[in-house]
Structures are given as structure tokens and as C-alpha cells.
Amino acid sequence: MLAAKRMAGPEIYAVHPWVLGNLGKGARHQLLSDDERARLSKIASIVRFKKGEEIYRDGDEADAAFNIISGVVATHRKEGDGDNVASFLYPGDLFGLSEEGCYVNTARAATPVVAYKMPLLAVRRMLDSNADLDVDVIIKLCEELREAQRHAMLLAQKKAITRLVMFLDLQEHLKTSRGESAPELYLPMDRSNIAAYLGLTPAALSRAFRTMITDGIIAFRDRRHLRILDRDAFNRLADNLSENG
Amino acid sequence: MLAAKRMAGPEIYAVHPWVLGNLGKGARHQLLSDDERARLSKIASIVRFKKGEEIYRDGDEADAAFNIISGVVATHRKEGDGDNVASFLYPGDLFGLSEEGCYVNTARAATPVVAYKMPLLAVRRMLDSNADLDVDVIIKLCEELREAQRHAMLLAQKKAITRLVMFLDLQEHLKTSRGESAPELYLPMDRSNIAAYLGLTPAALSRAFRTMITDGIIAFRDRRHLRILDRDAFNRLADNLSENG
DNA sequence: CGCTAACTTGAACGCCATCAATGCTTGTGG
DNA sequence: CCACAAGCATTGATGGCGTTCAAGTTAGCG
Numbered sequence: 001m002l003a004a005k006r007m008a009g010p011e012i013y014a015v016h017p018w019v020l021g022n023l024g025k026g027a028r029h030q031l032l033s034d035d036e037r038a039r040l041s042k043i044a045s046i047v048r049f050k051k052g053e054e055i056y057r058d059g060d061e062a063d064a065a066f067n068i069i070s071g072v073v074a075t076h077r078k079e080g081d082g083d084n085v086a087s088f089l090y091p092g093d094l095f096g097l098s099e100e101g102c103y104v105n106t107a108r109a110a111t112p113v114v115a116y117k118m119p120l121l122a123v124r125r126m127l128d129s130n131a132d133l134d135v136d137v138i139i140k141l142c143e144e145l146r147e148a149q150r151h152a153m154l155l156a157q158k159k160a161i162t163r164l165v166m167f168l169d170l171q172e173h174l175k176t177s178r179g180e181s182a183p184e185l186y187l188p189m190d191r192s193n194i195a196a197y198l199g200l201t202p203a204a205l206s207r208a209f210r211t212m213i214t215d216g217i218i219a220f221r222d223r224r225h226l227r228i229l230d231r232d233a234f235n236r237l238a239d240n241l242s243e244n245g
Numbered sequence: 246m247l248a249a250k251r252m253a254g255p256e257i258y259a260v261h262p263w264v265l266g267n268l269g270k271g272a273r274h275q276l277l278s279d280d281e282r283a284r285l286s287k288i289a290s291i292v293r294f295k296k297g298e299e300i301y302r303d304g305d306e307a308d309a310a311f312n313i314i315s316g317v318v319a320t321h322r323k324e325g326d327g328d329n330v331a332s333f334l335y336p337g338d339l340f341g342l343s344e345e346g347c348y349v350n351t352a353r354a355a356t357p358v359v360a361y362k363m364p365l366l367a368v369r370r371m372l373d374s375n376a377d378l379d380v381d382v383i384i385k386l387c388e389e390l391r392e393a394q395r396h397a398m399l400l401a402q403k404k405a406i407t408r409l410v411m412f413l414d415l416q417e418h419l420k421t422s423r424g425e426s427a428p429e430l431y432l433p434m435d436r437s438n439i440a441a442y443l444g445l446t447p448a449a450l451s452r453a454f455r456t457m458i459t460d461g462i463i464a465f466r467d468r469r470h471l472r473i474l475d476r477d478a479f480n481r482l483a484d485n486l487s488e489n490g
Numbered sequence: 491c492g493c494t495a496a497c498t499t500g501a502a503c504g505c506c507a508t509c510a511a512t513g514c515t516t517g518t519g520g
Numbered sequence: 521c522c523a524c525a526a527g528c529a530t531t532g533a534t535g536g537c538g539t540t541c542a543a544g545t546t547a548g549c550g
Contacts, residue, residue, distance in 0.1 A: 077398050079411075084401040086394055098387060134379045141386040142343060148393035149331055153322050155400035156329040156444035158539075160506070166324075191529060199401035204506055206530050223515080223529080326539095403507075405538070436497060449538050451498055468497080468547075491550100498545065507536080514529070520522085 009041030010067040010116045012136070013092030014143045015177060028092065028177050031136045039126065044116040049109040056096065058106045064117050065096040071113030072188045076106045076196070085197035087147065088189060090174070094140060097123070110189040155199045160208040163198045165237040168218075168228075184225045191223075254286030255312040255361045257381070258337030259388045260422060273337065273422050276381045284371065289361040294354040301341065303351045309362050310341040316358030317433045321351045321441070330442035332392065333434060335419070339385060342368070355434040400444045405453040408443045410482045413463075413473075429470045436468075 013028040032040065046069070049055055055066065055073065066073075073089040086105055089095050095107060097120070127133050154166045171185055187194065195205040212218045217230045217237075228234050258273040277285065291314070294300055300311065300318065311318075318334040331350055334340050340352060342365070372378050399411045416430055432439065440450040457463045462475045462482075473479050 077394075079398050079402060084398060086397065098390065104391075131376060131379075134376075134383070138379070138383055138386065141383065141390060145343065145386060145390045145393060146349075148390060148397055149322075152331065152393055152397040152400055153324050153329060155397055156441075157324060158326055158444070158505090162326070199403070201507060202529070203508080203531080207506085210530080403537090446539060447497070448499085448540080452538085455498085493550085494548090496545100496547075498543105500541105500543080502540090504539080505537090508534085510532090512529100512531075514527105516525100516527085518523100518525085520524095 009037035010044055010094075010118070011037070011092050012067060012094050012140065014136075014139050027179065031139060033132075036130075036133070040118065040123075041116070043122040043126075044118045047115055047117045049113040049115070051109055051112050053109045053113075055107040055109060055113075055115075056103050058103060060103050062096060062099045062101060062103045062120060064119055065094060065123055066107075067094050067116040067118065068092065069114040069116065071115075072110040073107050073113055073115075074110040074189060074193050074197070076108060077104075078106075083196065084199060085193055087144075087151070088193075088197065090178075096120070097137075098141075098144075110193050151197075160198070160200055160204045161211060161237070163200065164205065164208045164212070165234065167194070167198055168226075168234075169238050172228075184221065184227050187224050187226065254282035255289055255339075255363070256282070256337050257312060257339050257385065259381075259384050272424065276384060278377075281375075281378070285363065285368075286361075288367040288371075289363045292360055292362045294358040294360070296354055296357050298354045298358075300352040300354060300358075300360075301348050303348060305348050307341060307344040307346060307348045307365060309364055310339060310368055311352075312339050312361040312363065313337065314359040314361065316360075317355040318352050318358055318360075319355040319434060319438050319442075321353060323351075328441065329444060330438055332389075332396070333438075333442065335423075341365075342382075343386075343389075355438050396442075405443075405445055405449045406456060406482070408445065409450065409453045409457070410479065412439070412443055413471075413479075414483050417473075429466065429472050432469050432471065 010032065012031045014031055015028050044067070047066075049071075056062075056064075058076075058078065068089055068091045070091055073093075073095065075086045075089065075095065076083045077086050083106075088110065089107075096103065098104075127137065150166075150170065154163055154170075157163045157166065168185065171187065175182070175185065191205060192202050195202045198205060200208075209218075209220075213220070215230075215233065217228065217233045218226050219229050220226045255277065257276045259276055260273050289312070292311075294316075301307075301309075303321075303323065313334055313336045315336055318338075318340065320331045320334065320340065321328045322331050328351075333355065334352075341348065343349075372382065395411075395415065399408055399415075402408045402411065413430065416432065420427070420430065436450060437447050440447045443450060445453075454463075454465075458465070460475075460478065462478045463471050463473050465471045
């Protein structure tokens with residue numbers, strides 16, 4: 001059901017770190033040239049995963065990197081009380097590359113997923129012989145770094161609602177950075193996945209949603225589509241965060 | 246009290262990401278060649294900061310990068326309920342580089358600090374004209390990324406003691422990666438800084454310490470030096486985390 | 491030696507985890 | 521297309537833990 005794509009092959013999107021300072025109006029750009037995509041597609045194969053299926057496991061030998069075509073992947077890490085979600089990955093994202101030797105976290109399909117699978121060895125050979133890709137890797141790493149730091153700041157919040165607002169805010173930025181302008185926010189992943197990302201139990205997440213619904217700040221059309229009704233109240237919560245009133 | 250250094254100039258240390266997979270026995274290596282250090286030292290000046298002093302502030306125009314000679318720097322970010330510590334930076338660390346345009350967090354001396362200050366423009370010129378430094382930047386970014394992800398996983402823990410154990414574990418790895426083998430752990434920063442890093446209040450941190458002391462797991466010589474007495478109990482807590490026993 | 495800031499400790503409250511039961515969706519097979 | 525089953529989400533009740541506010545103590549520094 002994708003819009004027809006003339007050009008096949010991996011697509012890696014990222015915001016250019018030195019185009020904008022903050023996560024303001026950052027749009028994501030295609031990092032790969034047509035030539036690079038063509039060469040990558042020669043060594044890539046298309047793989048499919050059912051929702052909930054494991055793509056790779058913590059400790060497995062890292063032999064391939066993945067580039068998402070459609071769907072959402074969640075990377076997990078088992079810690080103390082169950083496993084937490086370290087990141088959500090969307091179409092255009094690349095994962096499985098940062099590791100050498102063994103994967104350091106577990107990747108699982110949060111929705112049905114279609115992806116390019118590329119043998120790590122071949123990718124690394126390309127990187128070695130192509131200085132241009134170095135810059136791309138740096139850009140991608142910067143993006144992942146910023147996201148990890150945002151995630152940490154989110155998790156440092158003490159109240160469930162605060163974390164949820166930061167999460168929704170982040171999702172909105174992702175949406176606009178993809179160029180979508182729908183008034184609704186789409187949350188493709190399960191509640192339990194969101195809860196794990198927020199460091200909460202599903203029950204606590206549900207209550208936080210309920211509170212915001214009762215206060216008339218947000219409304220759900222169905223379990224995955226929500227709309228922000230009271231933008232002022234929402235921003236008041238969000239501003240709390242980035243500017244500490 | 247540093248060992249005499251024949252060679253002056255910036256030093257940037259990092260673990261090589263593809264020497265070891267995990268944070269196992271990873272030792273940090275000097276990334277810069279003597280030549281690079283010599284050239285960097287030409288554009289660097291030495292600056293000093295008193296404990297608590299602000300090095301740069303969120304939103305300031307980013308005009309310089311810093312390389313720590315001695316002391317500890319904490320990067321802060323103001324969020325919802327006060328400001329949290331995003332990272333601690335030690336001698337050999339480089340900071341203020343990831344940004345272009347404006348600093349995205351506030352850096353503050355957690356102890357008295359001596360550092361090299363390098364104009365960003367000059368550093369960037371060097372990077373552009375020197376492909377070797379690209380790899381160094383990638384290595385450094387990988388390291389920061391891993392650390393940010395560990396921080397997030399730490400913050401996803403629900404109990405104060407769990408977070409504290411993960412933090413102490415991390416400090417131990419840092420110590421061994423610096424090649425130190427003292428039986429004591431040295432915590433140069435204030436309690437309030439540690440609490441902010443752990444996403445806790447100083448009160449909660451104090452209670453977590455007290456519990457571990459009462460249980461005979463750790464003991465303090467003074468406020469900054471502690472020793473792990475019951476390694477088994479400590480590891481049991483730590484293993485809890487990475488293996489979900 | 492006294493001051494100040496940081497740390498610790500105490501008591502009460504509030505929020506989230508936990509456990510358990512109900513209700514809703516989704517996917518499967520008849 | 522419908523019925524059923526299994527998983528997921530919500531809701532309720534309770535208890536533990538961390539926050540909060542405040543007082544007392546210690547450490548660090550002039």
C-alpha cells in the first residue's frame with residue numbers, strides 16, 4: 001500500500017545536525033545518494049516480521065544491519081524489573097549497525113515490519129571504501145545520541161503525566177519531521193511498549209492517559225489515534241519541561 | 246598529582262568500539278596522535294573553573310569546545326521538576342562539540358576544573374581537512390551514545406537502590422577503564438549532583454545509601470570514598486539488573 | 491572558630507507498583 | 521461473516537516507596 005516508489009533500495013533519513021540547533025523545525029532528509037542506494041540494494045534482501053517477532057536478540061552474533069521499509073521496531077534491554085524499551089525505530093531508520101561482534105540489545109517488531117537486511121560485513125566494506133558515508137554515519141550517530149539523551153531526560157521525570165507529555169511531544173516532532181501534517185497523532189505501538197519506553201507499568205500509563213482525557217486535554221478516536229484538544233493546557237505541561245516555568 | 250607528562254596538549258580518551266563488544270574489560274585509549282595534539286594545543290588555551298561555576302549555558306552561542314585536564318564537569322538540562330544531570334565528564338573527555346550554533350545543555354563544574362578551551366571554528370577547520378579525525382569523532386560519538394543509553398536504562402529502573410547500584414557499577418567500570426585499581430571508589434561530585442543524575446531527590450539518595458550501609462554492602466571512609474564490602478550481595482543486586490534473574 | 495552550604499534524618503502525604511478482575515480488539519477458524 | 525479465543529487495555533483496591541517539607545547535623549571554608 002506504499003505510494004509507488006520509482007527507486008528501490010534502502011533509505012536512511014536523518015535531520016542534519018548542523019542545519020538546526022534544536023529539535024525545532026528539523027526536517028529529515030535522505031542521507032543516501034541514488035548511487036549509494038543502488039549499491040546497497042545489491043547486497044540487501046527484504047525480510048518480513050510479524051508483530052511481536054524477535055529480529056535479533058541481545059548477545060547474538062551481529063551479522064546484519066536493518067533498514068526499515070514499513071512498520072515500527074522497538075529495541076529492548078532487560079534490566080532489573082523486566083525489560084525496558086530503549087528506542088522506537090521507524091521507516092527510514094537504520095539499526096543493528098552500532099555494534100561490532102554482538103548485538104547489545106534485543107530488537108522486536110512492535111507492528112508488522114518489512115525491512116532491508118544487509119550483511120554487516122558488506123556494509124562495513126562499503127564504509128571503508130567510501131569516505132562520504134563516514135559523514136552519514138556521524139550524522140546518524142548524532143541523531144541517535146540526541147534521542148537517547150532526550151529519552152534519559154524523559155525518564156528522569158518523576159510524574160507519569162510529565163513523561164507522557166514529553167513522549168507525545170516527541171511523537172509530534174517526529175510526525176512533523178516526516179512532513180506529515182495530519183491533526184491526529186498516530187501511535188502504532190502497543191500500550192505495553194509505550195509503558196516500557198516511559199519506564200512505567202501499563203496500568204500507570206493508562207491512568208495518565210485517562211487523567212488527560214478527563215481534563216479534556218486529549219481525546220482518542222481509537223486506541224492508536226489521538227488528538228490534542230486543549231493545546232494551551234498541553235503546552236503548559238510541555239513548557240514546564242523545557243523551560244521550567 | 247598527575248604523573249609527569251612530557252607532551253602537553255589536549256588528550257581525548259575513549260574505548261575503541263570494535264575492540265570489545267560490551268563494557269567488559271574495555272580500556273580507554275588516547276585517540277589523538279602526537280601530531281594532532283600538537284596542532285590542537287596551538288589553538289587551545291587553558292581555563293579554570295571553580296566548583297559550581299557555569300562553563301556554558303543552554304542557549305548560549307556555541308563558540309568553543311572543551312577538553313578536561315582535571316576535575317569533573319556535569320551537564321545539566323532543565324526539565325519539569327528542576328534540572329537533571331545528563332552526564333558526568335572526566336579528564337580526557339571532550340564536550341561542547343556536538344552542537345552547532347547553540348549549546349543544548351548547561352555545563353557546570355562539579356569540582357574545581359582545569360580544561361583546554363578550543364575555538365569551535367578552528368576545530369571544525371581541522372576536522373574538515375583531516376580525514377583521520379573523522380574516525381575519532383565516530384568513536385567518541387559511539388561512546389557517548391552507549392553512555393546515554395545506559396543512563397536511560399538506569400533511569401528506567403523504578404527503585405532507588407537499583408539505580409544507585411547501577412550507578413556505582415558504572416563508576417567502577419570507569420575506574421577500571423582508567424586503569425586505576427584502588428579498592429576504594431571515589432565519587433568526586435556532590436550528592437545533589439548524583440541525585441540529579443539518578444533522577445532522585447537528595448533525600449531519596451541518602452536513604453538508599455543508608456540502606457546499603459546498614460545491610461553491610463558498602464561503607465564510606467568519608468563522603469567521597471566508599472568501599473564495597475559485600476561483593477556478593479552487591480553483584481546479586483547488579484545481576485538482578487542485567488539478567489533479570 | 492564561626493559561618494554557610496551541603497547532607498542526613500524524620501514524619502506525612504501522594505503517586506505509582508502490584509495484583510486481580512473485567513472489558514475490549516484482534517486474529518483465527520469454522 | 522460470525523463465533524470464539526487469546527492477548528491487550530482498562531479499572532479498582534491496597535501497600536510500599538519516594539517526594540516533600542522541615543529540622544538537625546555535618547563538613548568545608550574563610
